[in-house]
């Protein structure tokens with residue numbers, strides 16, 4: 001479904017991804033686990049073309065991700081952001097309708113009755129039916145993330161990329177959001193790739209965990225195989241991300 005082949009990304013002199021290779025099967029709930037700065041967000045962004053790799057290739061459904069086919073590829077890819085990326089002065093319905101735009105042609109951005117029905121259904125599915133006409137900036141963090149999920153769902157994506165979807169939420173709400181993603185994965189067969197910091201969440205929700213440290217894959221296995229030694233490899237790296245030799249790390253934080 002998604003394949004990363006020797007994916008490398010360099011920002012200035014900082015080598016943020018240093019040759020990442022793995023494949024994700026359709027229907028998998030894959031957790032990418034790693035410390036802050038390990039390169040997890042960059043990796044997910046390479047999968048939907050938000051960030052072009054410096055070297056290596058990403059394939060989605062057998063099609064290479066290039067800047068020329070992003071419009072086609074993104075129809076099948078929902079993206080959930082750490083900071084929700086919803087529009088505060090629009091209501092929930094209008095935020096979710098934005099998710100339908102990816103399936104429209106450039107010259108026709110109007111919403112049809114079936115778009116509204118799909119949005120209504122997605123809003124109900126994430127448990128916000130009673131908030132459909134509430135402004136998004138009046139919602140709690142957990143509710144905002146539900147809007148982000150509904151906006152992804154309305155696309156009918158084959159895969160959802162979730163970038164730290166719970167790191168701004170308290171543990172109870174975080175569990176609810178991850179349980180919602182789990183339900184989507186189990187009932188709709190949607191492939192999920194979810195970046196997480198928290199080991200317990202990764203163990204609980206991932207069918208498989210990939211540990212990233214310093215832009216390299218240091219673990220790839222089932223949750224039960226993630227022992228203390230593996231965790232040390234993920235979290236005890238001397239540097240959060242690799243740098244080119246001789247670099248003084250000035251280019252990384254753009």
Ligand SMILES: Nc1ncnc2c1ncn2[C@@H]1O[C@H](COP(=O)(O)OP(=O)(O)OP(=O)(O)O)[C@@H](O)[C@H]1O
Pocket residue numbers: 011016034035036037038039040041042043164241251252253254
């Ligand atoms: N557009 C950019 N320009 C320059 N450096 C960047 C850019 N995006 C990311 N980086 C750097 O790449 C490194 C990895 O960042 P990334 O966000 O991928 O890590 P992460 O594992 O997702 O971290 P976190 O969990 O804190 O979000 C960091 O040092 C970051 O500053």
